[in-house]
Amino acid sequence: MTPPFIDNRCENVRVDDERGEVPVNKDALVVGLALFAMFFGAGNLIFPPYLGMESGELWPLGLACFVFFDVVVSCVGVFAINNAGGSILSIQNALGKKAGLALNTAAILCVGMLIAPPRCAATTFEMAIAPWFGDTIGLLPFSIAFFAVVLLLTLKPTRIINVVGKVLTPLLVAGIVVMVIAGIVNPLGPVGSPETDTVVADGVLAGYQTMDILAVVGFSILVQESVRAAGYGEKRDQMRVTARASLVACVLLAVIYGGLTYLGATSASVVPHTVSQAELITMIVWKLMGEAGVAVLGVVVGLACLTTAIGLCGATADYVERVTMRRVSYRAALIIVVVAALLICNLGLTNIIALASPILSVVCPPFMTTVVLLLFRKHLRGTWVFEGAALAAVAASLLLTVHDLTGAFAFVEAAPLYAYGFAWLLPSVVGGAAGALLGRRFDSAASG
Structure with a gap:
């Protein structure tokens, strides 16, 4: 989940004609692309190909389940939360203060400390460092350096974060599009029989693992601020833009995930099935584009993961400061978050994913249920x-x-x-x- 970098320079945009279709569509496209950038990060690269490899000829079914529980529910969630007020308080207002606080805290800790930042660092190591340096550079020294940079940039944020985010998202998407096109034009191999009997369940679990649904509260707030900055003061107009922006993000995510899942399905006969999720995407890129492709992928993924970790750790520290009424300062909370993420990171990517699975299986259902019910809050x-x-x-x-x-x-x-x-x-x-x-x-x- 790449952190948001929404450009709010269009403060004077207004609806000029009676229906407002032209500016609404234009602004919805801009906000939709920003929302896409928020949801799509380097970590999301590793699940669709692996799902495709295991699903074989049933990859469209696995993809449909993955897209529904990740993309559709998350994008609908952004609309639902904005429609309910667009604030982190929307969950607390729905469930009551204590239950809402507990569910929000569980979601924030999963997204910002226990799972996502450690996975970012571990993914960077396996995709950007290990293919080139092997065991020469271990996970521990790399993770110390990774989270030291995260801490420094989050303690004193600079424009470098904004610049990196704006440049990296287009590069990452462009690289994936090139890779998918190469895989369609010259498939790695035939799509064979499924390697699993639980294609649907695997798709659902992969949707949980992205943790996008747990980030919709924070993302919806930023979408709402962006829409307001574009000059939409009326709630009805704001929701029109938000609905269309959510649709833009949903379509883009579904198309890219579809391409990645297809690549995984065509790789089943040419890669060993003992590889990890990160190793699989690296091997696919190497077979399609050679060493140059792996190098570019490693650099882009590494920087994207770093940017993601910076945004998530900072957001978590800010949340802790607010819910503790400043009894725990931002800086103290940030240090706690970064140290915890560093320790968890050294479990390794495969173990982090295994650790995340039961946690997300408990946290995601009530959060998902609450977000969907927010659509019907008026009733x-x-x-x-x-x-x-x-x-x-x-x-x-x-x-x-x-x-x-x-x-x-x-x-x-x-x-x-x-x-x-x-x-x-x-x-x-x-x-x-x-x-x-x-x-x-x-x-x-x-x-x-």
Whole structure:
């Protein structure tokens, strides 16, 4: 997830004609490209190809599940949160202060400390350092240098972050487009049979692993600020631009992920299936474009990961300072975040991904449920529905995750949609319905 670099120079833009279609479309395109840049980062490169390699000829199915649970839900989430007020308080208003604070904190810690920044550093090492230097430079010294730069640039941000972000996103996308075109024109190999029996579940899990859904609160705030800076003062006009911008980002992400997944599917017969996610994309680039392609990929990915880590660590430190009422300063929080990320990074990319899987399997369902329900906030009275749905999603996902890790609760395998990776969905619906009934009953009792 590349941090946002939205240019707000168009402060005087206004709707000039009666319908405003031309400026709305233009501004929606600009904001949509910015939103795309926020969601798409170097870490997102590693999941679609691996999903394609394992899915084989079923790669379109795996891609559809991945795109829905990553791209569609995230882009819809940006619209939903902006429609609910566009603030981090939208989650707290929906769930209540304590539950909302707990869910927001879990999401922020996953995105900004426990998973994403360590994965950024580990991905950079495996894609930009290891292919060229092997064991000469170890992960520990590299990660110390990586997070030292993160700390220095985040303690005293400079224009270099903005410049790097604006330059790197187009370069990264251009490189991927060239790579995908090369893979379509000259496929690495035939697309074979699936290597897994759980293509749908794998697609869902890959969608969780990107963690884009957990970042929609912060991203939606920036989208709202950008739309307002473009001169849209009315809520209706703001939502028109936001909806179209979300659609632009959704289409771009889906197309690029589709290309990457296809490349992975064509690589199954020419690369060993023991490779890691990062090694796979590197091998694909090497086979398609040679050493020059790997070199360019390494540089771009490394800088993009660094920029992402800077933005996420800074945002997390700012969040900690705010929720602690400045009892923990920004600088102290930043040091804690960076040190924790450094330690986790040295578990290695494969272990970080394995560690992230159960955490995200618990955090993503209630967060996703809440964000989707925000679309219908005007039709939901109070917080009962939100609380019931989120609580049921947490309980179900905890039970499912413990079973996946230990095999202790075999009965959950009989749950509807278990084979597809979202057996928590029905409990969440039931929990929301129960919350609605309880809300009506207590509201009636209170009014009586």
